[in-house]
Amino acid sequence: MPPSERRVAAMLLLSIGGSAALGVVYGFGGQPQLEGVLLAVALGTLGGAVIVWALRLLPQEEVTDHREPEPSPPEVRREATSELLHGEAELTARRTLVRLLLGALGALALVMIFPIRSLGPRPSRSLFHTEWQDGSFVVDRNGRRIRAGELAPGSVVTVFPEGFVGAPASQALLIRVEPALLRLPPGREGWTPLGYIAFSKFCTHAGCPVGLYRASVHQLLCPCHQSTFDVLRGAAPVFGPTTRALPQLPLRIDPGGFLRAAGDFSAPVGPGFWELS
């Protein structure tokens, strides 16, 4: 057996061995790494055998094809064009029928678009409003109401309106800061009892949860595209692609000492859309 032929034979035997081993591994319950390796052995040696066969054992010959020019001969082109034009003339001679045909096709096409409307509900007011209302208890992920005095300054917790834990549009971040540091926009006096301040956690850029809080500089940072918000100045954007502040949630403390919302967010939450003014 010539050396190349021996190599091919050896690789084919290896491939058979790989397949057999793969069968055994599978039979004994499977193991992902071994499965991948043995499959690669079976396929790789088979491929190697085929390639060596093609390069070493087959006679190497070169064949030459003639390229036909792409355009058809002129008279064929002329005939094809005139056939097309002739047919078109036959059809368009009846102008009324042509117009009706186009009308029928248009009407059909139009009505075929209608089912697209079935794909989803009408965009609702939920783009503008969340589940927060005046009086909603502020609860954490476990649905536990939060008491004033629970959070130390500098801490942050994800909160929801009671009864809506996990609702994406209503997710908010409750932060406690030193009240003297706050420089909120006018009209938000009384929204931050005892330095409790809450913002929508729903990034105004592309809707990721604004998950990171840099307590030392009082900045919220969205890990998706690094939009950064200044908590002390009403979560105004200070860096990154976003254009709008995180909407603020007005807070109050009820006589029982529980944190409650004093209304919905100061603006529509989440990423921008056409209907947003």
Add this chain to the structure above:
Amino acid sequence: MIRRLVLWLDDRLGAASFAKQALRKAFPDHWAFMLGEVALYSYVVLVLTGVFLTFFFTASGQDVVYQGTYAPLRGVRMSAAYASVLRLSFDVRAGLVMRQIHHWAADVFVAAIVAHAFRVFFTGAFRRPREINWLIGTSLLVLAMAAGFTGYSMPDDLLSGTGVRIAYSVLLSVPVVGTWAAWLFFGGEFPAPVTIGRFLALHIMLIQALILGALGLHLAIVWHQKHTWFRLPGRTEDTVSGSPLWPNYAMKSVGLALAVFAVLSLLGGLVQINPVWLYGPYDPTTVSSPAQPDWYVGWLEGLLRLFPDWEIHLFGHTIPEPFYPGVLIPVILLAAYALWPFIEQAVTRDREVHHFLDRARDAPGRSGWGAGGLSFMVLLTLAGSNDVLARFFGVPVESVTNMLRVVVLVVPLIVGWAVYAACRELRAHEAAVPPFHALRRDAAGGYIESDHLTKERAE
């Protein structure tokens, strides 16, 4: 046996005359011509493993409590889709290796298409008469990316769910129709329970039907127009030479296919990819950091991260910021890429038929634009990991972003200009050197030019 089969088929289809020509068809041998084949064979792997995965996937956003074998997530609420991927990964024999081979094959599929597109671009293989096939090829790249995105979004894990969330916000940002489009496409306000089922339908039916159609057309046109070849001594523009299809080229191509399968199996077995159990189920109020998408979406992510906070407000309406980096710029880039053959024709006024390939230096303008564009995309992809870069170099992410905002605009210009200048230099230098001729002394003592030697040297 074979003889009888041929006769049987020829009696019914007249196949012999086609086969006679087809079996001797010339296929030029060059490593760069195999890139498209690598894409094709990755696609074969995708279809085979994909069918297997579909048997085990539950395309449902319905809430379930996980009770499977993966202990860290036992008792956790998750979608039925995510739970089915966990089951496939941990409880179905050979399930994990199939899933990982599928994911690797998807990444290699897109990579091979991109590499193939670059080969075609820089050699000018898209020129007349091959403009239509360039357009089909561009469509295939877009379809491959769409298949990839819908595919890796289906497990409904925290990482991919965040990607879908961003895609929803980008669609929402389209002027006038964005809100309706997002609600209709995703089946309601994000996260809607029907979205995963839609992705499955798109991933395994619509997109695959389009890919198969475009792929068939792509190959049929290549077959009909015949392959291009480099400009070498002894070659003429109206012939094409190479290995005959049967048996040489067929064997080589089957060997390549098996090699691609083997590499993907090795990757799928040994190199972990998309370990969704580590990310946890998707929850729209939680996010992981850092978060990067599959590699071919990186440039879009980079655009979203780098684009400044510009937004247009007019007549009580908003054209939100994500529209520009998420829709407008990508559409412009893709359009320029798809229409390149026509742009180049308009600029160079070269409307001739070309079957010989250019080398990069033969078209300095094209090579410059291509290299500049390529570096732009690479830098954008890097920008998609600006947080990882910041952590790696120990600098604030703001600095990385600000620097990249300048770099992505300046460096491609420099790269493009440098490649353009280098190509011109090489071409000018080449024109100054007389072409190589091999001479052979004949029996009579005279010298004749040896075609054979000239060709060998050139190769």
